[in-house]
């Protein structure tokens with residue numbers, strides 16, 4: 069067997085995103101974290117399969133599609149495109165994007181349901197609970213809020229619905245045993261205890277796995293008024309995406325990658341993934357995933373900016389101002405292992421300045437500039453060592469090990485922090501060695517050469533490690549220092565930077581320092597412009613005020629251009645037995661011929677004025693929108709002389 073086939077496999081998934089709206093940055097965190105893990109594993113030599121996708125069925129989608137006057141499939145096609153666009157914008161390297169409306173998925177979900185029914189794990193019964201008619205939802209006693217619907221706070225009544233149920237309790241003991249035997253199965257550990265003590269030990273109720281209250285879902289083949297509910301439909305994506313076949317004729321990907329190494333999910337859906345999903349797999353006699361990690365949430369912090377829009381932040385807006393890698397860095401760095409993180413525009417700017425510009429950008433820029441200035445861009449192999457060098461080397465190699473340990477434990481923020489410790493250590497090494505002082509002393513040339521080599525090597529190692537987190541930045545740095553030594557193996561020992569390589573002559577700043585005040589103002593203006601403008605009306609008037617105006621319909625009998633003003637037309641307007649001249653500023657929109665014969669609304673009792681030598685008795689009414697499109701108010705049936713009120 070060749071070495072390639074012996075590679076260790078790693079199958080990582082995100083939860084599938086619900087296709088009912090644009091994901092904000094909090095909902096985008098998960099795919100970025102999964103991407104960093106997937107890229108890291110690939111770098112470590114694993115054969116990785118990375119799957120994400122969308123959950124596209126259910127009542128909410130059905131309703132939203134109806135609101136948008138679209139059929140549900142067209143609606144989810146549109147929503148999924150929006151989600152995919154953001155995943156792609158964030159440079160995530162997923163191998164498969166699964167959709168629960170994929171025909172293969174739907175077919176397998178139906179087969180799974182049939183199989184479970186045939187083997188007696190699913191049975192038909194009645195669901196009884198508190199029903200809210202407007203919400204079309206059942207609630208349990210515990211869910212009611214002061215005896216009323218927790219969603220709309222209306223009255224509820226006892227009702228029954230025919231449903232299929234899954235015998236969860238049958239597999240509970242088997243699952244408890246599995247969880248206890250595999251302490252790594254549920255992460256973080258606090259969630260494991262919660263699942264066992266709060267849900268499994270008190271006894272599981274049978275799970276309602278079908279619905280009749282909406283149609284947009286996968287129908288139960290043998291009872292078509294039922295659609296299969298989210299538990300079986302959505303969770304199965306992790307196997308159907310790989311080509312799982314309920315009849316046993318699995319696709320290659322399934323044979324190769326299942327069981328999953330990691331389901332990365334939000335902490336709010338840990339129960340579904342560590343109780344419902346494994347029990348479903350146990351019933352199907354399929355091996356369980358190795359690990360489920362419920363990550364904390366990225367919350368929106370308090371800030372003054374953009375109140376009108378709320379403080380919801382979107383990846384595309386953030387990227388517009390700061391670039392993809394800065395945002396990847398921010399969310400990965402800011403989210404601790406088990407506690408929620410938070411994001412504000414201000415915080416993003418602070419982090420870019422303090423970490424990316426000052427630490428990483430500054431180190432690369434100073435080093436490359438000095439290599440150019442003192443050695444014309446290429447170092448040589450003459451060395452003069454000091455104890456400090458060994459310390460830097462050992463520190464770097466220690467960081468390589470630490471990053472690996474942290475990534476194994478899914479402590480992504482800690483891994484990233486460790487890499488920045490190395491970058492900070494390199495900056496400190498510059499302060500300790502003072503290269504610009506060495507440069508003044510001719511006898512110190514070899515020492516200077518050694519110092520700069522160590523800096524390039526430190527940058528190289530940190531950049532290899534940082535690539536899974538910030539791929540484009542790493543590419544940029546590799547180009548600036550001009551190295552081909554980008555593999556993980558190349559950072560397991562010190563000294564692999566190619567001595568004879570020439571660094572770039574014109575180093576560009578990796579991350580520019582941002583002036584917070586100016587940038588926040590720019591952001592504010594941009595966000596305000598995205599909010600639909602509030603309609604503003606003039607001050608209130610009384611009906612008597614309005615009644616003072618005599619608005620009539622008049623028929624344009626003659627019309628010509630004003631002899632002295634391009635913008636004005638001079639109209640003869642017939643109004644019953646009256647005929648008068650009105651000057652109107654509509655020459656840019658209408659030619660005189662277009663108006664003759666039209667019946668237009670005008671103010672008949674406006675005090676007469678003279679406009680560039682022509683008398684005007686009244687005013688033609690027009691409407692003008694925001695784009696500057698202008699029209700006269702015209703009628704067709706009503707005769708001239710008619711009153712407008």
Ligand SMILES: [Zn+2]
Pocket residue numbers: 200201202203204217218219220221222
């Ligand atoms: Zn309700």
